[in-house]
Amino acid sequence: xxxxxSSMTIHNNIYNVLLIHGFFPFSSNTSTTETGSSLATWIIAxxxxxxxxxxxLAFLGISQGMQLRIWKNQVESKLRIxxxxxxEAESSALELLKSSGAxxxxxxxxxxxxxxxxxxxxxxxxxxxRRLESIIRTGEVHIERIVKDSLPSSISEHILKNTVTLLSxxxxxxxxxxxxRHLLLLGVKSKxxxxxxxxxxxxxxxxxxxxxxxxxxxxxxKGIPIGDSAxxxxxxxxxxxxxxxxxxxxxxxxxxxGEYNYEDRxxxxxxxxxxxxxxxxxxxxxxxxxEDTTIASSLAAIITIDAALKFEGEETGTIAEGIGVxxxxxxxEKIRIERLASKLRVPLYAIVVKMSMEEAINAITQNIVxxxxxxxxxxxxIIKESTRPGDTxxxxxxxxxxxxxxx
Amino acid sequence: xxxxxxxxxxxTLSLYSLVMVILTAVGIRSQRRVRGRxxxxxxxxxxxxxxxxxxxxxxxxxxxxxxxxxCPRCGSxxxxxxxFVEKDASISRYLFTSREPGNAGYYKSLIRLK
Numbered sequence: 001x002x003x004x005x006s007s008m009t010i011h012n013n014i015y016n017v018l019l020i021h022g023f024f025p026f027s028s029n030t031s032t033t034e035t036g037s038s039l040a041t042w043i044i045a046x047x048x049x050x051x052x053x054x055x056x057l058a059f060l061g062i063s064q065g066m067q068l069r070i071w072k073n074q075v076e077s078k079l080r081i082x083x084x085x086x087x088e089a090e091s092s093a094l095e096l097l098k099s100s101g102a103x104x105x106x107x108x109x110x111x112x113x114x115x116x117x118x119x120x121x122x123x124x125x126x127x128x129x130r131r132l133e134s135i136i137r138t139g140e141v142h143i144e145r146i147v148k149d150s151l152p153s154s155i156s157e158h159i160l161k162n163t164v165t166l167l168s169x170x171x172x173x174x175x176x177x178x179x180x181r182h183l184l185l186l187g188v189k190s191k192x193x194x195x196x197x198x199x200x201x202x203x204x205x206x207x208x209x210x211x212x213x214x215x216x217x218x219x220x221x222k223g224i225p226i227g228d229s230a231x232x233x234x235x236x237x238x239x240x241x242x243x244x245x246x247x248x249x250x251x252x253x254x255x256x257x258g259e260y261n262y263e264d265r266x267x268x269x270x271x272x273x274x275x276x277x278x279x280x281x282x283x284x285x286x287x288x289x290x291e292d293t294t295i296a297s298s299l300a301a302i303i304t305i306d307a308a309l310k311f312e313g314e315e316t317g318t319i320a321e322g323i324g325v326x327x328x329x330x331x332x333e334k335i336r337i338e339r340l341a342s343k344l345r346v347p348l349y350a351i352v353v354k355m356s357m358e359e360a361i362n363a364i365t366q367n368i369v370x371x372x373x374x375x376x377x378x379x380x381x382i383i384k385e386s387t388r389p390g391d392t393x394x395x396x397x398x399x400x401x402x403x404x405x406x407x
Numbered sequence: 408x409x410x411x412x413x414x415x416x417x418x419t420l421s422l423y424s425l426v427m428v429i430l431t432a433v434g435i436r437s438q439r440r441v442r443g444r445x446x447x448x449x450x451x452x453x454x455x456x457x458x459x460x461x462x463x464x465x466x467x468x469x470x471x472x473x474x475x476x477x478c479p480r481c482g483s484x485x486x487x488x489x490x491f492v493e494k495d496a497s498i499s500r501y502l503f504t505s506r507e508p509g510n511a512g513y514y515k516s517l518i519r520l521k
Binding site for chain 2: 039040158222223224225233236240274275362363364365366368369403404405406407
């Protein structure tokens with residue numbers, strides 16, 4: 001109360017000072033503009049009253065409630081945008097299924113939209129990779145079977161793969177929408193201003209992710225290569241620029257390899273099978289290739305080329321080279337190559353093409369294509385500098401092969 | 408009592424409304440420009456002489472696909488070598504974002520913290 005009184009006193013004092021110094025052009029002692037003067041007085045009086053009320057509300061905690069309402073309204077408006085994206089993705093998926101002759105498109109969409117996978121137990125690390133791989137592969141195969149069963153048997157493989165990816169995008173958008181709505185409703189229900197504030201603060205980032213998924217729907221439904229196709233595109237280019245020793249063939253599910261002669265070296269190019277949307281199983285493919293003792297005994301290097309997330313401020317399409325396996329999988333594929341390389345004492349070279357998260361899942365841009373050309377040149381340089389004629393080199397183009405066929 | 412609104416308040420309100428109208432108009436215009444800026448390009452290359460032709464993307468195109476098109480130079484079959492999105496940058500956007508000396512982007516890159 002004491003603070004309130006002092007606040008009002010300050011307001012009155014400020015008003016008096018301004019009045020004395022002639023701040024108000026229509027003050028009461030000016031007879032010609034009496035009406036204007038009274039209005040100005042009213043405005044000042046009302047603003048003092050409003051600020052006094054606001055101070056009182058601040059003490060009573062009501063302003064916090066008002067702030068919560070403002071955050072809630074803003075989050076709700078963004079959620080409506082994401083909900084619109086979900087509906088757009090759903091109608092695109094339905095359209096693609098119907099145009100491909102699917103028997104029960106509504107049922108397929110409903111089943112995949114809320115599909116989920118439960119991660120393995122992490123407090124027991126033994127065989128976690130195998131358990132994770134089992135869960136991921138079962139999920140992939142299951143969704144593919146749902147879509148395949150509804151489509152006519154004559155449908156091409158790349159349309160099937162693109163439809164599965166489109167449905168996965170719908171699933172991702174739906175999960176983002178539902179999770180954010182859950183946090184908002186929970187925050188409002190439990191009057192947890194901090195929870196709502198966190199959602200409000202993170203909303204621009206979530207909206208950015210959702211927008212990227214929404215735009216990816218367009219690229220995937222048309223079968224256009226995406227930013228993540230940089231790896232398979234680099235593999236295709238290097239294969240095209242080398243002398244073929246064999247045609248590309250499937251080695252494991254959705255993964256192909258071909259043998260080439262590059263500068264008198266045996267170059268084995270591995271990539272996901274295109275032009276359908278799939279990342280393949282590059283780790284398993286390398287493992288199977290190295291079962292061949294002639295390859296394993298002469299192997300001099302394993303080179304991986306992949307798309308990588310750039311830091312803010314970095315240019316899209318710039319490349320960087322390093323050591324290790326350039327692969328963004330959850331673990332099962334990457335670990336196979338790491339284990340084999342350490343067992344055979346073979347160096348692992350990595351080349352990455354930098355891009356943002358949005359660019360990675362949207363139609364490939366000119367900058368990324370230029371980056372791919374640079375990555376191919378870099379790979380050739382590594383081969384020339386680090387290996388000798390007669391050696392075998394495995395080059396893996398890691399990423400989604402949508403819109404990228406075989407050489 | 409019929410109160411007369413002071414001129415300064417009227418002017419302030421008018422100015423505020425004008426600024427808001429201009430900002431909204433500019434916002435809508437830039438959003439439209441962003442939507443109409445992208446074009447998907449398919450690059451087709453001759454398998455014999457390497458002659459390159461670019462055209463708009465058509466559904467069914469993919470990198471590595473052999474096309475029905477014949478090379479305008481030697482008549483050999485052609486193959487799709489690239490598909491990418493071409494961004495049609497406007498001149499104003501180019502002046503503000505290009506890193507070439509003389510453009511705003513160049514000076515922006517100089518003052519950017521590395």
